[in-house]
Amino acid sequence: MSPLRLLGRWTGFSGQDSVKEEEFNPRVHLNYVPPQKKITMQDLLLNQRSTASPIAGTTPFPLLSPKGVRAYRKALFQQDVLDKCASSPFPGTLVLRDAVKLSKFIRDFWTHPETMRIVSEASGVPLEVVMPTEIGHTNIQVEGTTIPEMTRNLRVEPLVEKVELSPEDRAYDPLTDKSSIIPWHYDSYPYVCVLMLSETHGMVGGETYIRKGDGEAQKVEGPQIGYAVMLQGGEVEHLAARAKGVKERISTITSYRSKRPNVYDSSYITNVRPYADLDSLYPEWAQYRLRKLRDETTHYLNKVEKGSGSAFQREELESIINQQIDYLQRTARQMVPPKYQEQIQEKYGKAAYYDAFRIWETVQSLPEFERLASSTDQNRRWMPESVYWMDLQQSIERIRMGKPPDSTSRNHPWPNSRKYYMGDELLGQGLNEVFLDWLESSGLWDLYCKR
Template identity: 65%
Template structure:
């Protein structure tokens, strides 16, 4: 996971002082007032080449990045970190973008729509070049709502309390550690800042905005293919790490001994045509603004479909074998039908999602795969699951029944099933149930609804 220090990019905005960055209003929750009321003025570069020639002249580098190196020599750039933190911590951004999907965790989404600075930082051609080179694949931002997604661990139990403790200056004060803190084991403690999960998108860049000196915890843990857990040290302040988070199950350990842990994340997909796109929006549906999420999701998926079709049309101009051409076009059509079906299925009715969350709780939504594993060992499981699927009284006219039949046929033919948790062969000896199908598609709220109707949820609650 190559690491980099992207904050030299910010210096063309800030010069020698954070006050020279951009004259945006910064909200101070402590005083309930703005710190800077100068009208918004953002200096705009006349072009990418001019911007980066200026950076090279002044700093003798294009971002602090070295190709093919796992880790860079650490170079603290406090001004750059403060410059970035200043943008998402404005009152408008906090008011419109803050939520708390997990206990003790504050999340800022859609900050890019409130801050031109955040957008420019992540979408600049040089930034895109670097993240692409870091993973060896040409990358594109998935969609605007996934630019600068910020996860915040800070003191406070409510959104108001947590936002009141946000400051532009990174906290450097270490907190006294209790005996429990010193023996903190995130693999046994349920208080991880982000529990075990797969990211919704193939690639992510995680940029650290907090001082990690003296921090206990705060690392990322990944599960390897054999199930073994491996700890990956997090990046230092001002550094970033690339993670193939959509393919690797991982968790973010809660930080102990520090007043804050703030990281900001941008998600990417490969821009190469004919590369499988495992993206989904399972993780973000419960708390994202679906009025903006769903249209962006649809647009990006249709653009990818357009690129696939364009490449095929360009390629078939050279194809001289009619039989091979028919085979190729059928493969193309099959893949695009699956892709469009997945695109549609992910856009669950927001009202239904919120109804299920109120009934079963948000923790159960994110814990759905583990719940499924637990109930499979119960004596009554097969009876209840079989009865629910055979009677089909649960949403009898649902599109999910045809999905189940399609997957069952795929298993019968010995073909792999594509899933939000990866692509694999069905190797279990038991029947493939509707619960399996819904989790395969990342439809956790629909899964919980089926689980409740089948009686398996009651079984689980009585364990």
């Protein structure tokens, strides 16, 4: 018997049988009211890329009814979901991932045509879920230091008990405090819907801040219980403030991409690899990327067939082919071998993985930086037969031609004030674990640790 089941006996926590989920019914569980405001890229003084929606995000809007909130919490707190989907990156935080594969309610809610219509309408573009593993990723702030302790404090009925705020809590400023849940970043996927499943009255923090084109931060109020916000997180840099003053904070997130053809799909899985089951993630990733490729090819073929007899557009076809080649290469590069990923994570830890950009910035200030980085790249002392060397040469050639190097990760723009190194290439591709491996081979990791 699992520790969580034993825990249920000791505390009276509802087990799987007594927290049986309901059947999703949009007439009962939805309570949609359109957002009062849609924040545009223009509002934020940001340039809109041709492949992006003009809508950067929305203010919070009602999505689930009170019955819908409780039904969703019931589905989350099934014992099977807690046993198989719970992990804890650090004390006080519980993550439930892949619950959609065990809960019919969660799957039916997020994939129902009415829900899909709502999120598409709010975003100003027809959307589809990226892949099953990105449905209903749930983050829980709750008291406790271990998974059983945190699980013991979960109830189907939302907690209303408050935590007394200290003067420091009331003065909390996520823009200067380093304790934000997630610092400034771009999302791994183009669009996200964030749904709140907890009471927020009396809560301090919990908002999202968006970086405007002039460098200023614009606050978007966090959603109330049953409310959601849409964000084009792959296009706008944003920060998630930590919530204070409440016993629990449960938010659930689903990621999307545009259904429109000829729209660039900026998705990558750098942020997901360290905690995902790669044996499950990679097949889903490959299938969704291949479906995108199929849809693009079919769209172009239909266009050509309908226009039969017109002049053949060789340049257009060549451009489409090159785009798909690049798309397939990015797809393959993101699937870092599981054993290699595991070895790197054990050696350097998750903290170094997620801190790779700051580590790179720090390393560049070391006296030996240019000599060691140049020597490693020129002599190919690291992985001499790797395909990454070909990627590096292609990027260097783009720079020579006056074009910026391609970058999967918007989090790592090349400064264009020095030589372009393999470290830039690997971080630009979102290959943080491979970057750490290269960094050690160059001797820069040891210098970083000894600085």
